[in-house]
Amino acid sequence: MGKKRKGTRRRTKKEERPVWARVRLALACVLLASCPILMLLFSSSPDSYFPAYRDFSRSLASVLAGLTSWAPFALWDFGLVAAAIWIVFTLIRRLWKREKLLPWASWTLLFLAAVAALAVDGWALNHYGPTLAEEMDLPVHEYSEDELAEATGYYLGRAADAAASVSRNDDGSLAEQDFSELGQIAGSSYTVLSEQYPFLSGSTAPVKELVLFGEPLLYSGHTGMYWAATGEASVPADDAAAELPFTMCHEAAHRLGIASEEDANFAAFLASSTSEDVRFVYSGYYDAFAYCLNALYSQDSARAQDVVAEALSANESGTRLVFADRAATQEHYAAYEGTFEEVGTSVNNSYLKSFGETEGVKSYGLVVDDLIAWYEMGL
Incomplete structure (x- = not known):
């Protein structure tokens, strides 16, 4: 058998390259930044975005509602609790095992940013549209x-x-x-x-x-x-x-x-x-x-x-x-x-x-x- 060189070790599956965590953090920051930026743009010039935005928002809502329609109860209701438990559980687990927090933080922030972007960029900007x-x-x-x-x-x-x-x-x-x-x-x-x-x-x-x-x-x-x-x-x-x-x-x-x-x-x-x-x-x-x-x-x-x-x-x-x-x-x-x-x-x-x-x-x-x-x- 070949001799293993001193000071080297295989990268485990859990030990992903730090660059990917940084990519996720960057993407999360972009999504979060898009919310106030679009709010400013829509509030200052709503005529430039409606009714096209409302059509887009309505179509997006239809797709999401279709994907979640199989459940007779509100999925977000349970999903919110499950997400909170999972975030806390994985944080405690990483702290207990003394693992790096950057991957956990990047995934958590990306998830929260995606939810915020769907809510604001995908729907809430309708507040600036024409009244009924x-x-x-x-x-x-x-x-x-x-x-x-x-x-x-x-x-x-x-x-x-x-x-x-x-x-x-x-x-x-x-x-x-x-x-x-x-x-x-x-x-x-x-x-x-x-x-x-x-x-x-x-x-x-x-x-x-x-x-x-x-x-x-x-x-x-x-x-x-x-x-x-x-x-x-x-x-x-x-x-x-x-x-x-x-x-x-x-x-x-x-x-x-x-x-x-x-x-x-x-x-x-x-x-x-x-x-x-x-x-x-x-x-x-x-x-x-x-x-x-x-x-x-x-x-x-x-x-x-x-x-x-x-x-x-x-x-x-x-x-x-x-x-x-x-x-x-x-x-x-x-x-x-x-x-x-x-x-x-x-x-x-x-x-x-x-x-x-x-x-x-x-x-x-x-x-x-x-x-x-x-x-x-x-x-």
Whole structure:
């Protein structure tokens, strides 16, 4: 046998060349740097990138949603936990064995950078695109208190018309619905609308249940989430019954490249109120009424109380059901209020403002502008 030269050893499989770790770090830095650079470019000159970017983003979301559609639950929900455990486990393992940290750090940073790039570069830049009202030529304007009160009454009436047709328990409360069935309907809820408005076309994958992070999300003050890295629209199963179909449509709207919360709310109203399923119709008009009434309370609480008193004085069963559902919804979410909600709201507020939604979390309520314009056009 040949004699082994002193001081030499074979390179094991684990001991890769340091150059590859540096390549991964460089690639991760490029991906991370692309996020703020593109945000700056898109915010300064959005007309140069739309609608081409939205078409690209919608196509990417469709591909990702298709790849993850085999799971009946949100994969990112479990994937996030699994990734965190794996990162910590591999770090401890390397420290225990006194192995070099550069390969571990390069892979970890590259993974995190890829997720960030998919979220920002692949979807979040839609925040800088044209509004849904602009794409629909909807004449949104600064409304008066009288217009708001009138629209509030209109949406209450439409919700009341559908209230009795929704399945209910003996005490009048909304009956529990099959989550999977609602998710299937919500996923394809924009199919008919897209024939008239092509910018509402895209993935029809079901809206999924958020299992692990469902309850924490509710405690953070949120009722749904779109995870751009996997193309999954997801909501907790414990969302309030009256709002669940609407919320599902809201998250499905995000998957179509509608990033603005105001626009996602308006898209959800359009999808649910034009649905063939009465549960969605009721949820759409219920939420439209709730947003309008909340806005009226903010402007003139006495006027809002008069609207409520007048509606209840008619003693119509549908109207009573709507207000009963409103009370049940408020009671349901009151159980999740607390410090964690304040923190979650603050984080979301900062996120929205960083992408140009200057109103932050208040942008959810700006859908009232669109709802009033929609009502006044008699659409």
